[in-house]
Amino acid sequence: xxxxxxxxxxxxxxxxxxxxxxxxxxxxxxxxxxxxxxxxxxxxxxxxxxxxxxxxxxxxxxxxxxxxxxxxxxxxxxxxxxxxxxxxxxxxxxxxxxxxxxxxxxxxxxxxxxxxxxxxxxxxxxxxxxxxxxxxxxxxxxxxxxx
Numbered sequence: 577x578x579x580x581x582x583x584x585x586x587x588x589x590x591x592x593x594x595x596x597x598x599x600x601x602x603x604x605x606x607x608x609x610x611x612x613x614x615x616x617x618x619x620x621x622x623x624x625x626x627x628x629x630x631x632x633x634x635x636x637x638x639x640x641x642x643x644x645x646x647x648x649x650x651x652x653x654x655x656x657x658x659x660x661x662x663x664x665x666x667x668x669x670x671x672x673x674x675x676x677x678x679x680x681x682x683x684x685x686x687x688x689x690x691x692x693x694x695x696x697x698x699x700x701x702x703x704x705x706x707x708x709x710x711x712x713x714x715x716x717x718x719x720x721x722x723x
Contacts, residue, residue, distance in 0.1 A: 600667040604674035610681065615674055617712040618694060619643055621705075627666040642666045643673035 601619075605612035622644035623629035631639040638647045640663035650660065653672070662668050677694050684690035692706030713719040 600670040604667075604671040607671070608674040608678040610674050610677045613713065613716075613718050614691060614709070615643075615670060615677070617709050617716070617718075618673060618677070618691075619670070620712055621708050627669070628664065630664075640664055641669035643669040645669060645672050645676070649676070 601612045601615050604610075605615050619625055619642055622639070623642050625642065627642045629639075629641060629644060631644065633639065633646075638660070639645065640647065640660050645663045647660065649672075650658070653662075658668075658672070663672065673694075677690070680690040680693040681687075684693060688706040688710070689702065691709055692702035692704075695705035696702050710719065
């Protein structure tokens with residue numbers, strides 16, 4: 577599945593100069609069978625929809641692009657021609673994020689644990705991140721929380 581994702585990213589690279597389109601979220605979500613609203617909430621949490629976002633982390637890693645894909649994934653992704661430059665391409669970033677979220681959902685199911693694990697599998701950070709996504713979704717009216 578990763579190999580077909582990479583072929584799709586290569587095709588998307590041709591349109592890298594275009595701003596991120598809603599279709600990227602919908603198409604990537606459909607392709608990986610994840611929720612497009614969750615992907616949009618992750619993009620908001622990670623970069624406030626800024627495709628040029630880049631963040632150096634305390635552990636020496638770097639988060640790249642719209643979806644803030646961490647450099648720890650580059651060794652696996654580089655086997656398919658994905659570089660840090662690719663991660664700065666908005667649609668490619670969304671497709672890779674959808675792939676990453678799908679990996680977490682395959683591991684944890686369709687749960688907040690999976691969504692929080694997009695950021696970290698360390699329980700403290702995972703749960704905090706899931707809470708941040710819940711707050712975004714609640715603010716958008718996309719979910720409700722028990723009182």
